[in-house]
Amino acid sequence: MSNFLDKAKEWLTGTFDKTTNKNVQDLIDSKSELLEESFFQDLGFGTGGMRGIMGVGTNRINKYTLGKNTQGISNYMKSVFPDEKLKVVIAFDCRYNSKEFAYQVADxxxxxxxxxxxFPELRPTPILSYSVRHLGCQCGIMLTASHNPPEYNGYKVYWKDGGQLVPPQDLEIISEINALNFSDINFDSQSDLIEVLNDSVEKAYLKKAVENVNFNLPAESKKNLNITFTSLHGTSITTVPQLLEKAGYSNLNLVSSQSEPDPEFPTVKSPNPEEPEALELAIKLANEKQSDLAIGTDPDGDRLGIAVRNRKGELALLNGNQTMVLMTWYLLEKMKESHSLKESHFIASTIVSTPLMRVLTEAYGVKYMESLTGFKWIAKLIQDNPTLDYIGGGEESFGYMVGDFVRDKDANTAILLVCEMAAELKSKGSSVYEQLIDIYIEHGFFKEHLVSLVKRGMEGAQEIKAKMIELRNNPPKEIDGEEVALIEDYQTSIAKNIQSHETHNINLPKSNVLIYYTENGTKVAARPSGTEPKIKFYISVNSTLKTKSDFEEIDSELSSKIERIKADLGI
Structure with a gap:
């Protein structure tokens, strides 16, 4: 107890402002559990930067934890770019304090x-990623907590390639930050070095997005596509309507009750398009308007959720793996039609995403590359392979990146790509849903399911740690009656064939991820979330689909198999 109490008492000194002093003293006097929660650890960087609950303390997002990060990054930039004019670009989302935090970081x-x-007002994360290279900056900062609850905020760091921090910069910067005291933060801003941007960067981004996703569809096909869109109270309301209009999609219905940015996200339980409830109002409006698509984005505009008409004419939600596969198919198919596919082209995805991505990509004779979870790793693939040409790629968590002009997942261009695909398929008498089934028939019916177990606070963190240790030390021998054939442990970087006992090294950075493969191709991955207090289990099963008439039966069989696997694993 003395450790976190001692840390709290440091926040009563003159290094911190009087309001902070008072709030910390109130926590100490109340003997609240919040005191320990606020100080038991230092908030760290995860797969999507630093995220946490706002408030006083070392384990909270506040002026001082963000200030310490920024001071460390400033010191690091000076050491690695000694002869360059140092520049950084900062953007923020709709959350409580995001704008204030952005200006404190600028200070x-x-x-x-x-x-x-x-940026003068809230903007989506993809624009921040784009603006780093557009403005010739060495660094970019995005104040956002993505789809986390209203009490959260966060701090994403981008490097000069426009991608989020990866090794070696991430560990070097963290070391620089950890070496600092809070008293080392310099808050004495130089106003002449802070410039509020005009709309030229945003215009350049929108122009590039339209150029990047343009398959020369007839104007009539675009007008015939009926779209319903919701920004879920977030930033993409500033970009998606403009982008669709510029691209020729005029038949757009907005969910007006969710169009106003609001840090409380009052109309949804969670502003996360991964959650089916998030698109309820969009689906309701889409049914009223007889839309072909209902689309929603998360608060910082990098993830998208999509509902499309199924074979019964009902709007059905697609999961992240399905949308990723469909977008990848469309990109590859259009490039095949134009005879523009080359040996140097590649598609990227992540280790916890559907195996169908590899099967589909290699069927087109294109290189498939896999990374750890998080788009920073896909951006690193692009950076590390300058002789290769990136086409597109995604991950199961509802993110996709079309081309490399943005180096992070981008809901704006992904939405435009989906609309191009849907418009063309509709003009040919087909649909997005029908095309998905066609892909399953040709390449195999892969079905995925995600289980996220929320474990909050210090106890939750210990539970997650204990669960991963248990899975590592006592791996399942069977999953749904199928023998486990291969175990990949990304923490030890070793993959072990259970039957032959042969091992090989995994050539990816170390990460706390375990993946089990059965003899029949079932795949189960487990990892702690890098951005939320969760442990996640990713289940993938597959079967052969011979005809469309068998779709519902095989789909039901795979769903039942997933339920049995969940019961087997106790999740």
Missing amino acids: VFSANGIQAYI
């Missing part, structure tokens, strides 16, 4: 002699 950068560009 620290400018106090360290670094030019800080800042």
